Amino acid sequence: MITVSLIGIGTGNPDHVTAQAVRAMNLADLILIPLKGDDKADLAGLRQAICESCVTNPATRIEGFDLPVRDRATPDYLTRVNDWHDAIAAVWRDRINAHLEQGGGPRVALLVWGDPSLYDSTLRIAARVGRDIPIMLDVIPGLTSIQVLCAAHAIPLNELGASVMITTGRQLRDGGWPDGPGTVVVMLDAGGAFTSLYMPHYHIWWGAYARAGQSCAWLDHGHLHPAPDPYDASIRKVAMTPAAGVAGSATICKHPYGCQFSPLNALSRSARSFSQAAYYDPTFFDQRPERLIKYT
């Protein structure tokens, strides 16, 4: 029986990888790394760097594969995504079969940004592979960008006893602020979906992660309207980083009533400065250029 391990690796900081994830990588006979073309090669390099710092088993093979692209000619969103997942599953299946034909062992792993359970395709793709090849699934949880963002800002996600909605930029633009939750998190958003709503005094927290080969990180918060910070400009900068969408950037917004962590809270401010420094180590990528290995 083939085992497919989907290993959550967090948002790119190797210190966020769990012992369970490291063990799963070392148990794998084959780790498949998707290549997304030149503009996203830094993410493949970052996966490779995480492999190199975690994998000590010399028998573990690490292989890149060309990721199919979405067909933008397909108008319907769900159809486009489902077709894309079908195409990726076919590539996984072919690479697994080729590996087995070469005498490779039955444990295959993929590294997943964030957590395999949240706005990630690998579970759905694995289910498609499972229709063609009998497989066992092994899921290793990883930290999400929501958790890393909350930790960096030193804020709780939920208000006391209140609900949290995690949604997409598309859903927020179409449906507005949902009924009920005190906190809304937007993911899969490339362009500041919250600015499409006029919500005076709602408070917003955002950030973006470092990009391999080009040190950059933003971490800020403020009122959505009126905005004390140039949120629009910042969120556009965030959206421009290749890591923003793929590593699962999150933006958090809170209802003004009952929000205990306002910018007027001195502790929150000092915590933010502190966490910002602790959170982002610009030397991590700069010191490891040799880890950005080319794939053949």
Place this chain on the structure above:
Amino acid sequence: MITVSLIGIGTGNPDHVTAQAVRAMNLADLILIPLKGDDKADLAGLRQAICESCVTNPATRIEGFDLPVRDRATPDYLTRVNDWHDAIAAVWRDRINAHLEQGGGPRVALLVWGDPSLYDSTLRIAARVGRDIPIMLDVIPGLTSIQVLCAAHAIPLNELGASVMITTGRQLRDGGWPDGPGTVVVMLDAGGAFTSLYMPHYHIWWGAYARAGQSCAWLDHGHLHPAPDPYDASIRKVAMTPAAGVAGSATICKHPYGCQFSPLNALSRSARSFSQAAYYDPTFFDQRPERLIKYT
């Protein structure tokens, strides 16, 4: 300046602790462990066990403290919780001051079940301490029970492009199934809040964690109505474990439309059996009774 580190340690499996959390524990001069009386002593023991497996710095002191109890005579929920947080903050402050008076170093840490951002009090308590003593906050994210539950069941949390609501048992009972999300997660629930709603064919996933000194774990899924599994009985068993509320157990329920991971999905079934074995190692607690150390 005093630094207070709130370290997310996941749900009790030491393999879920990140390298960042281990480093933070070893940087601490003092780790404070709450004691909740006899019925929850196993959780203090579990925190102690995690300390023992992670802390190698001989200078790190580990101290238990008696956690104040909520005053059940206070009728209003938010007032009761806020008063309780005030009382806990006073104890933290006293313990920190006593530690400093004895010449202890300025880095204090607390271990937080799950993630400090999600349905956890420590950020709010630290903010109260910060009103009396200038402190810097350092938050280390940890895996939540939601992520561990999804991984154990090998299911995605969200349906494709859809929203997820994380809420409390109280909110669900009062407000019903919220408008919008395809998935609802209930936390802080001691009695199967989903059963208060009549939702035919909605699908539910649940589980509970091991309890130190008494091996036990439940992991199951099925239709909420009509229920193929004795959900009611199971969830009551879950609620009876001391770990259930405190370690932040979660129950996940999905809308029947568009739910791709039904019990009819053979892959999902095999994945579940596999993950169940991988997820729960009953030998972990049984082999380490000596770690359940008494506090003086």
